[in-house]
Amino acid sequence: MAAFFTVVLLAVASPLTAFDIGQSTRCVAIPNQMKVCRDVGYSEMRLPNFLGHSNLEGEVVPRSEDWKPLLQTGCHPQAQAFFCSLIAPVCLDTFIQPCRSLCVAVRDSCAPVLACQGFPWPEALDCDRFPAEDDQCISAHIKISHFAKELSFCREDGPALKTVVDAFCHHDFAVTAKVHHRRLPMGEPEFEVDGRVEFIRQGPLLPYDTQHLLQQWLLINLRCANVLVRPGRSQLFVLTGFVHLDGVLALTHIFPWHKRDANIAVAIRKWKHHRC
Known part of the structure; x- marks a missing residue:
């Protein structure tokens, strides 16, 4: 990428x-x-x-x-x-x-x-x-x-319907996850995956390991995470990417899912019957 x-x-x-x-x-x-x-x-x-x-x-x-x-x-x-x-x-x-x-x-x-x-x-x-x-x-x-x-x-509007569906097709996995941004007493930012990770396309991911892998990505890409979510906020994302041979995730599409982004909701519904 x-x-x-x-x-x-x-x-x-x-x-x-x-x-x-x-x-x-x-x-x-x-x-x-x-x-x-x-x-x-x-x-x-x-x-x-x-x-x-x-x-x-x-x-x-x-x-x-x-x-x-x-x-x-x-x-x-x-x-x-x-x-x-x-x-x-x-x-x-x-x-x-x-x-x-x-x-x-x-x-x-x-x-x-x-x-x-x-x-x-x-x-x-x-x-x-x-x-x-x-x-x-x-x-x-x-x-x-x-x-x-x-x-x-x-x-x-948000990302085009085709853009989202293509992202589901062309990557190993697609999930929805809520990321929470909090600040520690010393002022350092901390990010955590809040709640369950929902699979759109599971691919090689394992349900019990996915939240940990996403948490690991946030830790490695701290600067990136810092600009995605405001302090004290939680933000829902649709995430797509690949899984490296060593098991580490590589996120390639990060779509913030706001209430106004109807195309994302439609893409997720269409995906159940979509053929790439």
Whole structure:
């Protein structure tokens, strides 16, 4: 998984300042193989994009796939909107960049996911590069339909149904678990799996050992756990991952399960009859 995030960081190595809004641009259809941005709500994108890519097949399509592992974590419901607004900007009469507020919202949720893998938020996505919120940028609150054609771009829902079901299919196990974050008298954080671990896909896990293995993961990945759950809180998660030969868990998808995330509940119901 770390290798995937390394690729993501390389994908944004070129500074956003490489793009000059004054240069000549063209509109092209978003190709079917560009799966990351295929369902963003519009069919044409502008080239060069805001990452300075001008070659559709040689740069844009392969670079868009580099973002897939991060987006699949469900780190923020508008992460796809943010990244696609850069790599596949909507083709309108004017240039529409993401607002600084959208960048900050996505960064604050997705940067911890990168930090869990030991990587910083890419400098090329420094939120100060983007315009302050006004009527000419995509904000965390204004959908792109504000600009043209009622395009449903910035979605308020949680991870997509397909994203969750695919995570169940492609990993050894999937469970639901509540993680509690408490602080010890000396100020050190402590995390524990609160209550029973419920299996969605059991795989090689053993019921009597799973809670201990998850507790072990929290201990090893203390920095990661620290940004997932606020002190004094419990948070319900859907967790998927692999089991190493030595029995240690490797979590690859960590979906916070909030009451508003209907897609997770639907995915769990569908899974009982789903064939991968």
